[in-house]
Amino acid sequence: MIDTLPYLLEYPYGCTEQTLNRFLPAVLTQRTLQKMGVNLADVKKQRTNLDAQQTYRGKYPAHWGEQPGDQTRDRVELPAGFGQGSSTLAKWIQQHIDEDAKLMKGRSKDFNPIFDDVEMNRIIADGVKALTEMQLTDGGWGWFSGYGEHSTPHLTAQVVHGLTVAQQNDVPILPDVIQHGVEWLKGYQTNELTKLREGDKHRENPKYDGRADYRMQADNMDAFVAMVLSEHDANDPAMTDYLYRDRGDLSVYGMSLTGLVLHMQQDAERRDMVIKNVEQFLEQDEENQTAWLRLPEASWWYWYGSDNEAMAVYLKLLVAVRPNDEIASRLVKYLLNNRKHGTYWNSTRDTAMVVESMADYIKATGEDQPDMTVEILIDGEVQKTVKINGENIFSFDNVLLLQGDAVTSGNHKIEVRRTGKGPVYFSAYLTNFTKEDQITAAGLEVKVARKFYRLERDDKQVSVQGDRGQVVSQQVAKYKRIPLEDLRSVTSGDLIEVEMVIDSKNDYEYLLLEDHKPSGFEPDDQRSGYVWEGLRAYRELRDDRVSFFLQDLARGQHSINYRLRAETPGKMSALPATIEGMYSPELVGNSDEFKLRVNDRE
Incomplete structure (x- = not known):
């Protein structure tokens, strides 16, 4: 928590x-x-x-x-x-x-x-x-x-x-x-x-x-x-x-x-x-003493289809009715084991809901007075022994770190042994680093493709009705879109239009579309707020990105665009545009990375 x-x-x-x-x-x-x-x-x-x-x-x-x-x-x-x-x-x-x-x-x-x-x-x-x-x-x-x-x-x-x-x-x-x-x-x-x-x-x-x-x-x-x-x-x-x-x-x-x-x-x-x-x-695993709800997949992207929130509400119900039920403790363990991001779950909403349910559970069960000794063994050898009780619950040394030559190739067995009373929650974490120059597009249920255009003035004369009913010729500001390919050049001061095409296989709600704009480019519009640029969205203009909050997204293909002004000369890289479910981050897609050069205006 x-x-x-x-x-x-x-x-x-x-x-x-x-x-x-x-x-x-x-x-x-x-x-x-x-x-x-x-x-x-x-x-x-x-x-x-x-x-x-x-x-x-x-x-x-x-x-x-x-x-x-x-x-x-x-x-x-x-x-x-x-x-x-x-x-x-x-x-x-x-x-x-x-x-x-x-x-x-x-x-x-x-x-x-x-x-x-x-x-x-x-x-x-x-x-x-x-x-x-x-x-x-x-x-x-x-x-x-x-x-x-x-x-x-x-x-x-x-x-x-x-x-x-x-x-x-x-x-x-x-x-x-x-x-x-x-x-x-x-x-x-x-x-x-x-x-x-x-x-x-x-x-x-x-x-x-x-x-x-x-x-x-x-x-x-x-x-x-x-x-x-x-x-x-x-x-x-x-x-x-x-x-x-x-x-x-x-x-x-x-x-x-x-x-x-x-x-x-x-x-x-x-x-x-x-x-x-x-x-x-409800499903249970006797081997690792966990329980969870297996939800139908038909509506997982809606708020009522969130598995973590559903299990949190079910836990609140169990705690209110029978807090010492074995299912409640197993459900808690499953939730703790399935934090997709180490310390939190999928989103702010389901994380807050789980925290609220955990608070109810701790209050109802008294799971706040541990008294135990825990040993960690790797390949049969004790690597660490820790005593845990109510006095040191927030100060005991709970990390065993292996790195460098200590991490050898092949299979290894990790054991955690407990003597005494109280639950033991533990996790294992492995990280590695890789280099990748060009980030390519990815996505399945929802995808986003990004296109850049240089805008050239192409004003038009149109005929409109005057105040006396006469025909009046009026000049209207128009632009011609010139597609930009990767690694192409533009000139400082050029007006650039960014178009993001979203391909959605289902009806979704509460999505975040973000375009990570290249360095040296600034939005032509200076105000955040609701926009209707193909899709109704709440737009936030930030230093390094432009964020679009989509409350609803229907099945099919949609586009949304905005304009940038090239300002700083140099070779720039625009990280991929991304789209994800605000409350279902596993619903995710990204565009290709895009590189271009800005030349100084003579």
């Missing part, structure tokens, strides 16, 4: 979900440690990275381990107005963090502020303030804020749930912020219930001629909204009935959410039936 935080805190984009998950997992982790009785001030001086797969050892910069009197900033007591609202907290934080703390923010992806009260307060205040400002006038949230944005049930439910969890963990939230979000969700649910009731009339009488916008069954979004509303005792029982009736048409994720709804409504009989329905997808 701790080692996920640098990734979440330093994630570079600012959509609603990532703004929430930049601080909420840190709050949950810090509160979990505090409830364990861990002295965070002592642990801050030196701690162990509990995931040995990451090369970072969890050490802070030297001056972060100094005594308080020698640090470059002072520790200040919280103000009397703390807890009255995000603006009060943010104002106080801004006054009491000096330039050193500001410089430390974002200096390293391994920076972890969880043991620093001042820094944690700043992160929390920034996150709450940003989410409050991103709330739309109707009470909901969209993917981003600003002109052209609209509230969506998925993002509104995420934020209301997240702020509710934060508030339960003593984070000050303005009451109206959550309440307005709940009211938006209640309005959404009311509308969907009207459609479902209209669908019932069609079930009873196929010839019924009523409203055109009826629905025949409840869906996964209904389950998510119902779960969040149930946390506020605001869910309509009629929606619970529809969800239970239509549970066979829900995803595994949706069924687990429905189970949580039934549990909060103290409907044990129907809850247990839903758990049995979910466990039809």
